Amino acid sequence: MIAVEGLSKSFKVAKRSTGLRQATKALFFREHTTVNALNDLSFSINPGEIVGYIGPNGAGKSTTIKVMSGILVPDRGTCTIMGYTPWKDRVAYVKNIGVVFGQRSQLWWDVPVIDSFELLRDIYKVPDKEYKANLDLLIETLELSTFIKLPVRQLSLGQRMRCEIAASLLHSPKILFLDEPTIGLDAVSKIAVRKFIKTINLEKDVTIILTTHDMFDIEALADRVLLIGKGKLLYDGRLNELRSRFGSHKTITVDYRVMEKPIAISGAELLSWTPERCVMSVDTGKVTVSEVITQLSNQVDLLDVAIEARPIEEIIVQLYKEYQI
Amino acid sequence: MNLYFNYLLILFKSQMQYRTSFWLLTAGQFLVPFSLFAGLYFLFERFGQIRGWDFFEVALCFAVIHMAFAVSECFARGFDTFSSLVRTGDFDRLLVRPRSTFLQVLGSKFEFTRFGRLFQSIIVLVWALSSLSIEWSVIKVMTLFLMVVSGVFIFTGIFMLAATLCFWTIQGLEVVNIFTDGGREMAQYPLNIYQKWVTRFFTFVIPFGTVNYLPLMYLLGKSEGNELLYMLTPAAGIVFILPCLLVWNLGVRHYRSTGS
Numbered sequence: 001m002i003a004v005e006g007l008s009k010s011f012k013v014a015k016r017s018t019g020l021r022q023a024t025k026a027l028f029f030r031e032h033t034t035v036n037a038l039n040d041l042s043f044s045i046n047p048g049e050i051v052g053y054i055g056p057n058g059a060g061k062s063t064t065i066k067v068m069s070g071i072l073v074p075d076r077g078t079c080t081i082m083g084y085t086p087w088k089d090r091v092a093y094v095k096n097i098g099v100v101f102g103q104r105s106q107l108w109w110d111v112p113v114i115d116s117f118e119l120l121r122d123i124y125k126v127p128d129k130e131y132k133a134n135l136d137l138l139i140e141t142l143e144l145s146t147f148i149k150l151p152v153r154q155l156s157l158g159q160r161m162r163c164e165i166a167a168s169l170l171h172s173p174k175i176l177f178l179d180e181p182t183i184g185l186d187a188v189s190k191i192a193v194r195k196f197i198k199t200i201n202l203e204k205d206v207t208i209i210l211t212t213h214d215m216f217d218i219e220a221l222a223d224r225v226l227l228i229g230k231g232k233l234l235y236d237g238r239l240n241e242l243r244s245r246f247g248s249h250k251t252i253t254v255d256y257r258v259m260e261k262p263i264a265i266s267g268a269e270l271l272s273w274t275p276e277r278c279v280m281s282v283d284t285g286k287v288t289v290s291e292v293i294t295q296l297s298n299q300v301d302l303l304d305v306a307i308e309a310r311p312i313e314e315i316i317v318q319l320y321k322e323y324q325i
Numbered sequence: 326m327n328l329y330f331n332y333l334l335i336l337f338k339s340q341m342q343y344r345t346s347f348w349l350l351t352a353g354q355f356l357v358p359f360s361l362f363a364g365l366y367f368l369f370e371r372f373g374q375i376r377g378w379d380f381f382e383v384a385l386c387f388a389v390i391h392m393a394f395a396v397s398e399c400f401a402r403g404f405d406t407f408s409s410l411v412r413t414g415d416f417d418r419l420l421v422r423p424r425s426t427f428l429q430v431l432g433s434k435f436e437f438t439r440f441g442r443l444f445q446s447i448i449v450l451v452w453a454l455s456s457l458s459i460e461w462s463v464i465k466v467m468t469l470f471l472m473v474v475s476g477v478f479i480f481t482g483i484f485m486l487a488a489t490l491c492f493w494t495i496q497g498l499e500v501v502n503i504f505t506d507g508g509r510e511m512a513q514y515p516l517n518i519y520q521k522w523v524t525r526f527f528t529f530v531i532p533f534g535t536v537n538y539l540p541l542m543y544l545l546g547k548s549e550g551n552e553l554l555y556m557l558t559p560a561a562g563i564v565f566i567l568p569c570l571l572v573w574n575l576g577v578r579h580y581r582s583t584g585s
Contacts, residue, residue: 011583072582106418108339111338123423125423151342
């Protein structure tokens, strides 16, 4: 469905320096540096997949999305999506995709949500019957009915984001690009949005490419992750494999009676320590949990012990560290 | 076209959310050109006529260019305020929709308060026409109509050129107002009162002369030689938009390859 081959894109960025003198100088002479936003990127995505597209800020995620949605023309490489080259047949191609930029609204700010939907129907030339069916389904599954007649500016962020997602699905796209769809949402809205994404993926067979910094989004939704750093693809595979690769670490939190002397456990890395509590990271490949607890009980008077698998966030941090991005 | 009206409708609804501000701004737009018109009036009260043009003839000139300007500012406002669309990145949003960028930018903003200015110019037009003795014919009425249309196309073209520059500069450029506001101020008088090079510039480069000066010669019976030629000059103004469209598309292409 999506085949990306050797995509490269570089930008010229003006060097910015601090200070009034430098700023004045920059008015007349500007030094440019070339930033390779994408560097020989290749991957392919099958119909019906949900792919998590992750990487630190500035890794090239947005650039990839922009190329794939036909906004940007790359320097080199090919990209074929449903038989189209996005930047060549823009108008014909974009009918088939939906794009949600989490940080930007596509709704008209001062009018009721439903008015925006109707205008989008006209922009995408959605047949009335299809529009009605889609709208009913979206209103029901996203629970929009209570606020669909309110102007967008009166909605909460969570309500607005649900409307944004609905707006990008009115024309029954085959592919949905979600750029940070849960940014700034509260827990309830986040869960509602995730549930809905999963539903349309299953029921309408929409292929979804999701970029996010929230690893719980990825955990809840994506079967497959693409990790990108400095414009290169670093990892392409299942989330579980990633977890088993780095997940041998456990985090152990210990409460004990006041103990002024720091604890020393062989094979464990101390993450934080106070006279009453310490948190350590244990590599179970080197030392077993029971050994650590035995050592602990010899050193302190244990009150409580909690053992947790390493959160996915930490795995990603470790991964970024490993790839030096 | 249908879609254009739907854009119009949704933005009109938006504007109606702020009714007080709408009425105040419209009243303001109605009153502002009065000071300009008063200047014109007192000028003629002192001098009687300028280079063979009397007060009502110049008032007609004034009315036509101001009508064109008001209509363009209302309906092509999207290009006039285009820099904000680029700066906020909302232009990306237009690119992922299956319609031409021209139509979408045009539909991104309307400035309905400019009806105040339009209304004022229409009053001047009616007053000027009722005081001039023109032998009306269907062709003359059409010419007058085409003059306003021609002006709208030229102003829209300049707005588009200015908008295209934003692809490179990101910020809007005040310097372009030399041609929009400046052009309007110049063209509210018949062009033959200026230096030769000014007349030439506003005839052949930015053809404001074809909006009012040249066709007015025909309407007022001042033309020498082929009348048909004078009558058809507004068409030249309409043609002005074609290169602007071309330049606009170049700008969009530049944006899509640099993504600035």
